[in-house]
Amino acid sequence: MTAPATRSPAVPTAPAHRFTVNGRPVEVAAPGGRRLLDVLRLDLGLTGAKEGCGEGECGACSVLIDGAVVDACLVPVCQVEGREVRTVEGLATDDRLDPLQAAFLATGGVQCGICTPGMLMAGRAFVDTLAPGAAPTDAAIREAISGNLCRCTGYGRIVEAIRLAAEGAADGGAESVHAAVAAAAPAGADLPTAAPGAPDGSAVPVGRAGLLDLDDPPAITPRTLGEAYAFLAGGGWRPLAGGTDALVERAAGIPDPRGYLDLAALAELRAVRLEDGALVLGAATTYAALRREPLVAVHAPVLAEMAAQVGAAQIQGRGTLGGNLATASPAGDSLPVLLALDAEIVVGSARGERAIPAAAFFPSYRRTALAPDELILRVRVPLAPGRTVAFRKVGTRRAQAISVVVLAVAWRWGADAARGTWRDVRVALGSVAPTPIRARATEAALEGAPPTAEVAAVAAATLAAEIAPIDDVRSTAEYRRVVAGRILHRVVRDAGGW
Amino acid sequence: MSGLIGTSVPRRDALAKVTGAARYAEDLVVEGAWFGLTVRSTEARARLLGIDRDPAFDWSRAVVVTAADIPGENVVHLIEDDQPALVADEIRHHAEAVVLVAAPDPATARAARAAIRLRTEPLAPVLDLLAAEAAFARYEIAKGDLGAGFAEADLIVEGAYRVGHQEHVYIEPQAMVAVPEADGGITVTGSLQCPYYVHAALARALALDPARVRVVQAETGGGFGGKEEYPSMLACHAALLARAAGRPVRMTYDRHEDIAATTKRHPAVVRHRTGVTSDGRLVAQDIEVIMDAGAYATLSPVVLSRGALHATGPYRCPNVRVRARAVRTNTPPNGAFRGFGAPQTELAAEVHLARIAEALEVPAAELRRRLAYREGDVTATGQVLRHSVAAIDVLERAEEASDFVAERARTARARESRLLDAARAGTGSRGLHPGAERIASGVGLALGWHGAGFTGSGEKALASRAAIELAGDGRIRVLTAQTEIGQGAATVLPQIAADVLGVPAESVEPAPLDTALIPNSGPTVASRTTMVVGGLVADAARDLRAQVEARAGGPFVDNYRQDALTHGPTRVDARFEGYPGIEWDQEHYRGDAYPAYSWAAAVAFVDVDLDSGQVAVQRVVAVDEVGRVVNPLLAAGQVEGGTLQAVGYATIEEMGVVDGRYRNDRLATYLVPTALDAPAIEAHLLEVPFPDAPHGAKGLGELPMDVGAPAVIDAIHDATGAWVTELPATPARVLAAIRALEEDRHGEPVDEGVP
Numbered sequence A: 001m002t003a004p005a006t007r008s009p010a011v012p013t014a015p016a017h018r019f020t021v022n023g024r025p026v027e028v029a030a031p032g033g034r035r036l037l038d039v040l041r042l043d044l045g046l047t048g049a050k051e052g053c054g055e056g057e058c059g060a061c062s063v064l065i066d067g068a069v070v071d072a073c074l075v076p077v078c079q080v081e082g083r084e085v086r087t088v089e090g091l092a093t094d095d096r097l098d099p100l101q102a103a104f105l106a107t108g109g110v111q112c113g114i115c116t117p118g119m120l121m122a123g124r125a126f127v128d129t130l131a132p133g134a135a136p137t138d139a140a141i142r143e144a145i146s147g148n149l150c151r152c153t154g155y156g157r158i159v160e161a162i163r164l165a166a167e168g169a170a171d172g173g174a175e176s177v178h179a180a181v182a183a184a185a186p187a188g189a190d191l192p193t194a195a196p197g198a199p200d201g202s203a204v205p206v207g208r209a210g211l212l213d214l215d216d217p218p219a220i221t222p223r224t225l226g227e228a229y230a231f232l233a234g235g236g237w238r239p240l241a242g243g244t245d246a247l248v249e250r251a252a253g254i255p256d257p258r259g260y261l262d263l264a265a266l267a268e269l270r271a272v273r274l275e276d277g278a279l280v281l282g283a284a285t286t287y288a289a290l291r292r293e294p295l296v297a298v299h300a301p302v303l304a305e306m307a308a309q310v311g312a313a314q315i316q317g318r319g320t321l322g323g324n325l326a327t328a329s330p331a332g333d334s335l336p337v338l339l340a341l342d343a344e345i346v347v348g349s350a351r352g353e354r355a356i357p358a359a360a361f362f363p364s365y366r367r368t369a370l371a372p373d374e375l376i377l378r379v380r381v382p383l384a385p386g387r388t389v390a391f392r393k394v395g396t397r398r399a400q401a402i403s404v405v406v407l408a409v410a411w412r413w414g415a416d417a418a419r420g421t422w423r424d425v426r427v428a429l430g431s432v433a434p435t436p437i438r439a440r441a442t443e444a445a446l447e448g449a450p451p452t453a454e455v456a457a458v459a460a461a462t463l464a465a466e467i468a469p470i471d472d473v474r475s476t477a478e479y480r481r482v483v484a485g486r487i488l489h490r491v492v493r494d495a496g497g498w
Numbered sequence B: 001m002s003g004l005i006g007t008s009v010p011r012r013d014a015l016a017k018v019t020g021a022a023r024y025a026e027d028l029v030v031e032g033a034w035f036g037l038t039v040r041s042t043e044a045r046a047r048l049l050g051i052d053r054d055p056a057f058d059w060s061r062a063v064v065v066t067a068a069d070i071p072g073e074n075v076v077h078l079i080e081d082d083q084p085a086l087v088a089d090e091i092r093h094h095a096e097a098v099v100l101v102a103a104p105d106p107a108t109a110r111a112a113r114a115a116i117r118l119r120t121e122p123l124a125p126v127l128d129l130l131a132a133e134a135a136f137a138r139y140e141i142a143k144g145d146l147g148a149g150f151a152e153a154d155l156i157v158e159g160a161y162r163v164g165h166q167e168h169v170y171i172e173p174q175a176m177v178a179v180p181e182a183d184g185g186i187t188v189t190g191s192l193q194c195p196y197y198v199h200a201a202l203a204r205a206l207a208l209d210p211a212r213v214r215v216v217q218a219e220t221g222g223g224f225g226g227k228e229e230y231p232s233m234l235a236c237h238a239a240l241l242a243r244a245a246g247r248p249v250r251m252t253y254d255r256h257e258d259i260a261a262t263t264k265r266h267p268a269v270v271r272h273r274t275g276v277t278s279d280g281r282l283v284a285q286d287i288e289v290i291m292d293a294g295a296y297a298t299l300s301p302v303v304l305s306r307g308a309l310h311a312t313g314p315y316r317c318p319n320v321r322v323r324a325r326a327v328r329t330n331t332p333p334n335g336a337f338r339g340f341g342a343p344q345t346e347l348a349a350e351v352h353l354a355r356i357a358e359a360l361e362v363p364a365a366e367l368r369r370r371l372a373y374r375e376g377d378v379t380a381t382g383q384v385l386r387h388s389v390a391a392i393d394v395l396e397r398a399e400e401a402s403d404f405v406a407e408r409a410r411t412a413r414a415r416e417s418r419l420l421d422a423a424r425a426g427t428g429s430r431g432l433h434p435g436a437e438r439i440a441s442g443v444g445l446a447l448g449w450h451g452a453g454f455t456g457s458g459e460k461a462l463a464s465r466a467a468i469e470l471a472g473d474g475r476i477r478v479l480t481a482q483t484e485i486g487q488g489a490a491t492v493l494p495q496i497a498a499d500v501l502g503v504p505a506e507s508v509e510p511a512p513l514d515t516a517l518i519p520n521s522g523p524t525v526a527s528r529t530t531m532v533v534g535g536l537v538a539d540a541a542r543d544l545r546a547q548v549e550a551r552a553g554g555p556f557v558d559n560y561r562q563d564a565l566t567h568g569p570t571r572v573d574a575r576f577e578g579y580p581g582i583e584w585d586q587e588h589y590r591g592d593a594y595p596a597y598s599w600a601a602a603v604a605f606v607d608v609d610l611d612s613g614q615v616a617v618q619r620v621v622a623v624d625e626v627g628r629v630v631n632p633l634l635a636a637g638q639v640e641g642g643t644l645q646a647v648g649y650a651t652i653e654e655m656g657v658v659d660g661r662y663r664n665d666r667l668a669t670y671l672v673p674t675a676l677d678a679p680a681i682e683a684h685l686l687e688v689p690f691p692d693a694p695h696g697a698k699g700l701g702e703l704p705m706d707v708g709a710p711a712v713i714d715a716i717h718d719a720t721g722a723w724v725t726e727l728p729a730t731p732a733r734v735l736a737a738i739r740a741l742e743e744d745r746h747g748e749p750v751d752e753g754v755p
Helices: A036-043 A099-107 A116-129 A138-144 A156-166 A177-183 A225-234 A246-251 A287-292 A294-299 A301-307 A321-327 A334-340 A440-446 A453-466 A477-496 B014-018 B106-114 B146-152 B195-205 B230-245 B255-261 B300-309 B342-360 B364-371 B391-402 B404-424 B458-462 B489-501 B529-552 B556-567 B632-651 B703-720 B731-745
Strands: A016-021 A024-029 A062-065 A068-071 A084-086 A237-240 A259-262 A272-275 A278-282 A344-349 A352-357 A375-382 A387-394 A405-413 A422-430 B034-040 B046-053 B063-065 B097-103 B116-122 B135-143 B155-163 B175-180 B186-190 B213-217 B249-252 B268-276 B282-294 B320-328 B439-451 B465-470 B476-479 B508-510 B570-575 B597-609 B615-625 B680-686
Touching: A062 A116, A068 A116, A099 A116, A099 A156, A099 B014, A116 A138, A116 A156, A116 B014, A138 A156, A156 B632, A225 A237, A225 A259, A225 A344, A225 A375, A272 A294, A278 A294, A287 A294, A287 A301, A294 A301, A301 A334, A301 A387, A321 A334, A321 A375, A334 A387, A334 A405, A334 A422, A387 A477, A405 A477, A422 A440, A422 A477, A440 A453, A453 A477, A477 B731, B034 B106, B034 B230, B034 B255, B046 B097, B063 B230, B097 B106, B097 B116, B097 B230, B106 B116, B135 B300, B146 B268, B146 B282, B155 B342, B175 B230, B186 B195, B186 B230, B195 B213, B195 B230, B230 B249, B268 B342, B282 B300, B282 B342, B300 B320, B300 B342, B342 B364, B342 B439, B342 B703, B364 B391, B364 B439, B391 B404, B391 B439, B391 B597, B391 B615, B391 B680, B404 B439, B404 B703, B439 B703, B465 B529, B465 B556, B476 B489, B476 B529, B489 B508, B489 B529, B489 B556, B529 B556, B529 B570, B556 B570, B597 B632, B597 B703, B597 B731, B615 B632, B615 B703, B632 B680, B632 B703, B703 B731
Parallel strands: A016 A084, A237 A259, B034 B249, B186 B213, B282 B320, B476 B508, B615 B680
Antiparallel strands: A016 A024, A062 A068, A062 A084, A272 A278, A278 A375, A344 A352, A344 A375, A387 A405, A405 A422, B034 B097, B046 B116, B063 B097, B135 B320, B155 B268, B175 B186, B175 B249, B268 B282, B439 B597, B465 B476, B465 B570, B597 B615
């Protein structure tokens, strides 16, 4: 689609993007919204990264950006500017295999091979970021590749290969990589040939230009908040942080004529700090940042616990709190947690800043309290010493799962005469109503009460009556109603110790 | 023989795959290729009244193909001629192909697709397999006297089991490139399992001399049966567009279209009524199998056949009736998927047998040991199992390797203590008194069998041909139509030849999968590649070796290069002639259903979350007996991958259907196991060689798919006391089963016993 006339200011349709691929500088002229996957495969002829789903579910297109694993189908090329991209083609050097590649050969980690390039890159990120002296446990490796689907191997031999490489037990050896490339010519020698694969960025490889998508949206990368506000006020731009919702919607064919307002250059959106009795998280704080940020671990560890259960490495590294808020899905994992923490959402525009309580941020299904010209700037989580927060996500699988029910319960223990009772109770849920909700009647049933079996039963029954889940592609209304009660019951029971 | 059989010769295609050099269909550069898309039906059933093109679109920028433009017959050639390449009059399922468009780039092609409107008149669809009356196939297998058997029974156990669709989720979606040739012929390169199926379909739909049709397999990113028949459809589409455009056309489905339009594993209902004596003999098995074929026959008659033939489970019973039908509904056609009808019926057979054991109050493993086939036993079709029967072997090895008896005792103790706790805590509201332990562990076992190769006289009818060639330059190639789809065919077939020739494995190459070069050795399906085609390759290699050694007067390995220089190329073709003593009566479903059977047992360890019903499969011990194991590493890989597909089938892979449309039509909603969901899988391979194959191998690829799911269901029962009789055992189904038990127990005395 072409840009609407209202978009301002005019941007070049195919600006030059400069970055490095496997250590070599490249320059690609493309709309900023073109997927990195298309840039690699079509503009640069590097077809190692594969497209299995186009929406960040399978990981076949995994590559590294500055060492972090990403799904190349969810990264617009504007966000690769100035960065280092590594692909499977760059693993073997000087005709010598990467130890990880050698380990995949040795253990039998390769079958049909379509997931292999992505697996190798996820494995490479794991090996490269393993703390010195840390053991590459089976569980850690499985988590590291849980964003990469394999349908052939059952995963065991892949896990084993990564472990061997991480332990330094695999040797690259001098396998003839050139021979591999030659052997990969398709069946009939006179048939369609391989892409040239030279990442010099000079031109679209012959024969592949016809695959480029003329609908790639433009992108603009403001350097200051003021610039960003001006673009937003002008209309025609969709704020884009990690792209894990925006590019998925595009893959699903949901029409959106807007260009991408790339927030990557706004460092203030990534800041995490303590300020005025609150933990302040920039809107572009990623799930990965929540998991490793010391201030979060101290003041709101539930956020790290929640973040660990979102997607997998590729999504956690790109998805942001602000994006989760802006999408306002009833299934957004962070949203019930923010509700339970009494968080405030600080938004800004050329007109100034304002703070919106989380409980007032989701007026209706997939709507937010944002005005069209407003940008989510940060989330303020008031510090509440003595607060306990329990989090429970029920999904259909253990990674890459959109929640079926998500529950966050916060309380503090009463003092003195009120000892043993719950105070300031917050019960918040996702996926049980058109928006993330606070379950106020359930909160009332628990407020001031001790966590006994009787109270648990009443609270669970109250909750089941209070929520309004639906049947959808992920589960049934009946199941959600029942399981919400049961997991709340368990939270109360665990707190009561009975 | 050079002793290569039984060694883990390195996979030939692995180096290209780890370096990113391997070229899949979407990686190929095709000069000037246009981009093709499909206009699909949005109704389950309708009359197609017309196809309107929006005049606002500039149609000079695209080509359009409808049924009227098909030069040959409008059928996708397979078993029946019922499925059109493009709808001509009646739309019979959602997402059915009606119109094709191609344009120089994806955006223009999308715009063209959006500018086409289908004018339709809705017709009443049939969506429920139990309500469907029309059937593509019906079979009845009968043995003994069912009435007499039930009369002898002390106990009659009934059960009904239901399974849903399963999607293959090969990670590479369907993709095809068609290139029109100057002579009016067509060359198609793509992701596919069966080049000669595609070849036949193209010749027919395009009305081409078969000699002008050429089919080439690109590197293929997984198949599992999903690229058995569907590529014929896609190849026809790409070829039709290429002829219309007068230039190459590429068609690659995105994941959404791939799930919405391509085949799935057949949903099924299987009902068992079994007569049992109190001393634990089966005296009557009355089994009804109903499979939902979807809107067209595709491979359903043979899928149903295999399902029916495996429906009894591998158990002795003198009186049997199996009635099976594959019904027609207005849902997308179902087709081949690893196991091919057997996983559905073996799930039912195994869960039912465990319930019989429960009714008899004997351990199921003990009952299996008593009833499982041994050499000399007679199957429901009257086949005498003369050789390589390994049911007891796999059963005992699985029990041993999993420490099954001790594990079962441990889970029984835990279950009792949970029940006591639940009774003590039973002060909550009705239906909400989970115990102190949130996680319940269980261990379950299943036994299975899988006939290798085509059913009955199928292999004989195929008359597969394979060849080996010593080229003039001394290179040795095996020529077969067996595709490498991840399972290792490109490594194993040359390995078998090298073993016979007495040369190193790397001295023999697979010929390119190009119908211009290769003979038709039959499709890459039915666990037949290593057993049947491997046997042909061994025969051909033996002949080649003899010829060269006769000329040279010395060993092949020392003389073949010189022989090639002196005498020029030597090619030996071998043709399949049938296994000795195999007789099959298709009309009455009597006789030797398969030349040989492979055997499997699986033990699954699960943790069930009693709050949510979520099932975590922690460990599976998989024991598979497959005749001689040609390549242990590749064989273990097959067992492990097949086991995980079975675990997914058992637990999370749910395909909802709403008004005939797949509801879970994206990878965000159709979930397959990630590395975190996958159990630790321990594969044990047993070998009881098949005496009628030169290398002793039996089938392998599908076998693990038959036993994983019933083992998981048995383990869920062990953990919770609840039988889940419908796959997948989603958290919702498991929780409903747990709650039903909780309700039953509410207020009952603690010592009431474990159900």
